[in-house]
Amino acid sequence: MRRLERILLPVGVLVALFAIWELYVDLGGADPLVLPPPHAIASALYTDRATLWSSFTATAQEVLFGIAVAVVAGSVLAVGIHLFATLRRAFMPLVIASQAVPIVVIAPLFLLWLGFGILPKLLIIALVAFFPVVVTTTAALETVDPELIKLMRTFDASRLHTLCRIELPAALPGLFTGAKLAAVFSVIGAVFAEQAGSNSGLGYLLTISENQFLESQAFAAVAILSLFAIALFALLTVAERRALPWAYRPKGDATR
């Protein structure tokens, strides 16, 4: 019953939203050339499926690699920041500033330096997506009870041992939270990267459909991007529940 409700509720909200959208356009509230009605987007999803699919695979590849780079770079930086106060003081302002710089401004620079391959896109995606990983993982590392660290010291545990056996496992839920945010950010990052200069991917498709007034196709691309982000988020949620069952217990932990 609860399970059914969990599925029906978001589907119901979406169906209602699409119905209002459809009626609004059909009744002349907006020009279909500006805001295509859902049925036109649905038919574009079908008729343009070959183009959409090939664009999707290009974007998906960039996004998946981008998340990987962001998670690895983000967690390494988080551990460094956690271990060395100097590193935090030195890099934290830069890390925050990197998020305030509009990607639109620096994306062309990356292209200029690194060409049109996948590398500049990976960098742009990773730049957008590593920040949540750093923030959530650092926060999770700080939640480890200082008493536990003292306990390990009286057990003659080395700093490395305590880090690997206590602090890193305790930080995994935080890392997953960061990765879930990174997944969604990566999708946006990929679109930015492709719009800055590319000849493939859903971001590129968006640019050319907009230029040719193919609004239905553009919205179809957006629909796929949204579904992809939801799928990545759900996949990471399932993976987290599988990998860290202990993090979902109400009691019995030393790390919160």
Place this chain on the structure above:
Amino acid sequence: MLPAGDVAIEAPASERAGLPGHGGVRIVEVARTFGGRRGEVAALAGLSLRIEPRETVAIVGPSGCGKTTLLELICGLQRPDSGRIEAAPAALMPQRDLLLPWLSALDNAALALRARGLRAVDARAAAAPWFERLGLAGFESARPYELSGGMRQRVSFLRSLLAGKPVLALDEPFASLDALTRAEMQGWLAHALEETPRTVALVTHDVEEAVLLADRVAVMSSRPGRIVDEIPVELERPRHRDDADVVALRARALAGLGVAP
């Protein structure tokens, strides 16, 4: 200035020189002051205390009197500003059990053995026989959240015991338990220490617990903490909370704390 080997230094705690052939603790005129936002706070001043090898000394005192600081000095987690501490290597048992939620009870108990470099199989094999002795048989693979408060505390005790240090520093080990479980655990701890004698520094705010478990009760003053009374408890074990002798010693300890019995 103190000879370097005698004082606690920063982690790892083992770098401090143990005293060969000596399993006890000797603290002489120790002072410890913390710098705070509102100036300096003297936690301990002129504190002296001896714990003989295999002796259990309970340390009671009002809250904030520096009991935890004293334990951390014994464990080598802090160093005194002045005075001398000679202590055999000590393992801490914290107030809250702090069991790791991602490990089984057995792996939690074996944590110190793993820290010493034992392989997982060997550490488990070494910890497993203790589960029977400590009344935990059958709960080896249970996760911490599946254990009762008393059982979690027993696993925590075993974890510190298996560190293999001659001295155990117990920081209010039963303070978080309900009264019934606490009484049960006090009896259990007395029994466990009889079976595997250690030098024990037991910090507690429960005077009755101190009299029931310890060979000697050291009464601390309020901040800055020092020992104001030492009460030998030369009573047969097992002791009961309503024995006349226990009640009398309890009253004496309470009087030492400045509390009317």
